[in-house]
Amino acid sequence: MQKQYDDDCPVACTLSAIGSTWTCLVLRDLLVHGARRFQDLQDSLSGIAPTTLSERLRTLEQHGIVERRFYSMSPPRADYVLTDKGRDLGPILVAMQAWGQKYASPPMVVERSAG
Numbered sequence: 001m002q003k004q005y006d007d008d009c010p011v012a013c014t015l016s017a018i019g020s021t022w023t024c025l026v027l028r029d030l031l032v033h034g035a036r037r038f039q040d041l042q043d044s045l046s047g048i049a050p051t052t053l054s055e056r057l058r059t060l061e062q063h064g065i066v067e068r069r070f071y072s073m074s075p076p077r078a079d080y081v082l083t084d085k086g087r088d089l090g091p092i093l094v095a096m097q098a099w100g101q102k103y104a105s106p107p108m109v110v111e112r113s114a115g
Contacts, residue, residue: 014092017063022048023056024093027082030066031090035079065089 018024022045029036029044036044042053057080060066065086068078082089
């Protein structure tokens with residue numbers, strides 16, 4: 001169950017849509033790779049349970065961030081794609097990437113040879 005935040009705060013509204021574990025990584029994959037099938041996302045997100053991925057995609061659809069496009073009806077098969085609203089989250093993810101590169105990655109240790 002996703003936590004509901006105070007709808008009067010813009011940051012809280014954003015967290016309601018993308019604040020769950022794995023959600024930003026789903027968005028990252030869709031931004032980087034474009035349309036993806038469920039299995040593509042499952043393979044890319046090592047460790048995510050299928051039920052969790054389904055829930056995250058469903059929440060993103062409900063918020064109008066992701067759209068499911070069917071390319072076969074028998075059996076039903078779909079790609080997940082970002083809507084314009086979803087693509088507008090790109091700068092947020094780029095900022096998260098920059099922050100992670102600056103602060104979250106362990107510093108590289110360079111050993112000097114004796115001599």
